Amino acid sequence: MLPFARVSIIGLGLIGSSIARAVRQHMPTVRLTGHDADPGVRARAVAIDLVDDVADTPGAAVTDADLVILCVPVGAMAAVAAAVAADLPADAIVSDVGSSKAGVEAALQAALPGATIIPAHPVAGTENSGPDAGFATLFHGRWCILTPPEGAGEAAIVRLTAFWEGLGAKVEIMDARHHDLVLAITSHLPHLIAYTIVGTASDLEEVTQSEVIKYSAGGFRDFTRIAASDPTMWRDVFLANKDAVLEMLQRFSEDLTALQRAIRWGDGDALFDLFTRTRAIRRSIIEQGQDDARPDFGRSHE
Amino acid sequence: MLPFARVSIIGLGLIGSSIARAVRQHMPTVRLTGHDADPGVRARAVAIDLVDDVADTPGAAVTDADLVILCVPVGAMAAVAAAVAADLPADAIVSDVGSSKAGVEAALQAALPGATIIPAHPVAGTENSGPDAGFATLFHGRWCILTPPEGAGEAAIVRLTAFWEGLGAKVEIMDARHHDLVLAITSHLPHLIAYTIVGTASDLEEVTQSEVIKYSAGGFRDFTRIAASDPTMWRDVFLANKDAVLEMLQRFSEDLTALQRAIRWGDGDALFDLFTRTRAIRRSIIEQGQDDARPDFGRSHE
Structure with missing residues (x-):
């Protein structure tokens, strides 16, 4: 028994296109519909046969869906939710893949009153973007962390859990605010620091850019991977999860001052x-299969 | 024509044992002698046939060498150089693999007056340590950056260049002070920041260690690799290259405050x-084969 029969993916970048490929692989009978705001991405999705139907508008993409997943930058969630509101089937579950959750939950609830909303965040990705970057x-x-709002129906949570487990993920349920705090330290602050040091290195006068690149194997190159992540997505994350990021940044700065x-x-x-002390954490990450x-x-x- | 016939490696950790394996692979007729201060490492070197001879003292390891490479933490260079002084052949070239160079140059010159000293730094490594961690x-x-002191003979520089090129490295000549500035940004600051954020994450009360580990794929895990590097080696690097590291850290902190x-x-x-802006640097690093x-x-x- 598949948890959903007709899945609609709005936003066909790295995550959206990976979901499409994973659904094709693990749930081949699911009918997949997709939409992207960028006509070039829509054309590419057709060319590589990413989904069964590429719709020209968000509304047209959701008309018969039983699961709608918004895979757009968190700053675009409100507008995309508003754009599907009129066409959303009453029994559809609406979810997303945004990296911050409290703000997204509020935006979706405001735009889609009465809809069944179960926000989600698959903690996975690469530094590449676009429909060709995804993989099954x-x-x-x-x-994959689900952050069901207060009062969310158990049945919807169970179905979405089954969906993500079907794609090979492990599922955890968490309060949206706690999610935002956990991800601030495990994801948002690391990105902020990586972006900063790559910027610092490229602004030096005494050391040339070419030297930074040549000798990057000394450690610097490890930071450049996440500093190559999608700029729009990450701008939105920092604006949306401002309080938790600033809190973690403050603690990091204090620790850095002590060193x-x-x-x-x-x-x-x-x-x-x-x-x-820091060696032990990497050992645990490897033991738990996270690296x-x-x-x-x-x-x-x- | 091999640049050296008898190579002595003092310190058989990741870098020393990698040099030994690379010499065996690329220059199989070279006679290799090794020593390590740790008797357990010496026994392991014998067991895995890392070098032709494992000597029990640093002095005994260098008696007939024409190249001596000190592969010990930079804080140990002065003592190791003093320990080989009495047995060092007059025509031997002394080099090292330390991550900071001005301090090492001064330490070697003080301990080995009159010797031919060409400090070097191969910008390569992994997060693993010990004689089993190396590979050819x-x-x-x-x-590999050579930082010959003022007045160093051209012949010695040419031979050491040929040696490192023989192991597959590309060689650059640089002033020791400039090396220390370049590496402060491309290697030392990245390690300092990685150690700091891993420490910050493990000290939080609101987020458990188990959550940090579970959700590390959001970016945090990228920092844990270099924060698992050898503690003694890195303590010594920060103490030895204090001024340049503090200068780069200051600039990083200013940029972080702006963000x-x-x-x-x-x-x-x-x-x-x-x-x-930061995306472009990663592209260049990949184009130049450094990642x-x-x-x-x-x-x-x-």
């Missing part, structure tokens, strides 16, 4: 203690 | 501009 196994072994002081005063023990155990993330060494 | 291809396509302000005031354009072009560094997705 993106969600395998990754967590700065340890370096200035030559306090080797303080440095050594922290550097020893590659091979050195260098499994990068090729010829 | 670690230096392939990576840069913090942009988030606080909802200045989406400032965020978008930076996030767009894997595949998404997620080529991590496995089943």
Whole structure:
């Protein structure tokens, strides 16, 4: 028994196109409809046969759906929800894949009063964007967090859970505010820091851009991957999850100041203690299957 | 014509053991001698046949070497250099692989007056440590920076260049102070930031350690790799390259404060501009062969 028969995906970028491919692979009888605001992306989706039907408007994409997934930047959720409101079937479940949840929940509830809304966040991705960047196994072994609003029906939660598990994900239920705090430290702050240091490195006068690139294997290149992520998506995340991000940033800055002081005063023990402590976390991440155990993330060494 | 016939490696960790394996692969007729301060590492080196001879003291390891490479944490360079001084052949070239160079140059010159000293830094590594972590291809396509002191003989530079090129590296000559500035931004600051954020994440009360680990695929896990690097090595780097690291850290902090302000005031354009700019650097790093072009560094997705 499939949890849904007709799935509509609005936004055919990395995540939307990965869902489409994963549905095709794991639930081949599901009827897939898609829409993207960009006509070029719609044409590409047709060309690569990403979904069964590419609709020209968001409304036309949802008319007979039993699951609608909004895969657009969080700043665009309100407008897209408003654009499907008139055509949304009464029994459809509306979900999304946004990286912040409290703001998205509020936006969807305001735009779609009375609809069954179960926001979701698959914690998976790569630094690439667009309909060609997606792949069917993106969600395998990754967590998808559902943040059902107060009073959400149990049946809808169960069906959406079955859907994501069907795509290979593990599902966790969480309060939207707690989600936003957890993701602020595990995702949003890392992106903010990566964007910052790549910017700092490219603004130096004493060190040329070409030197930064040549010697990036010393550690810098690890930061450039997430600093190559989609700018619109990430602008929206920081604006939408402002309070939690600023809170985590404040703690990080305090810790950085403490390390700065340890370096200035030559306090080797303080440095050594922290550097020893941080090894354990990576070990746990690998043990729990959330990263590659091979050195260098499994990068090729010829 | 091999540049050296008898190579001595002091310190058989990740880098020392990688040099040994690379020499065996690319220059099989070279006689390799090794020493490590840790008796357990020496026993392991014998067991895995890492080098032709494992010596019990640093002095015994260098008696007939024409190239001696010190592969120990930069804080240990002075003591190791002093320990080989009495046994060092007059015509041997002494080099090292330390991540900071001005301090190492001064330490080696003080301990080995009159010796031919050409400090070096192969910009390569993984997060793993010890004699089993090394591999022969670690230096392939990576840069090795030589920082010959003023007045260093051209012949010695040419021979050491040929040695590293023989192991598959590309060689660049640089002033030690400039090296320390370049590496402060491309390697030392990234490590400091990675260690800091992993520490920040593990100290939170509102978010559990288990949540940090579960949802690390949102970006955090990228930082944990370099935060799992050898604690002794990195403590020494920050103490040895204090001025350049503090200078880069200051610039990073200023840039982070500017972003913090942009988030606080909802200045989406400032965020978008930076996030767009940082994409180009990753593209260049990939084009120049300094990182894997595949998404997620080529991590496995089943």
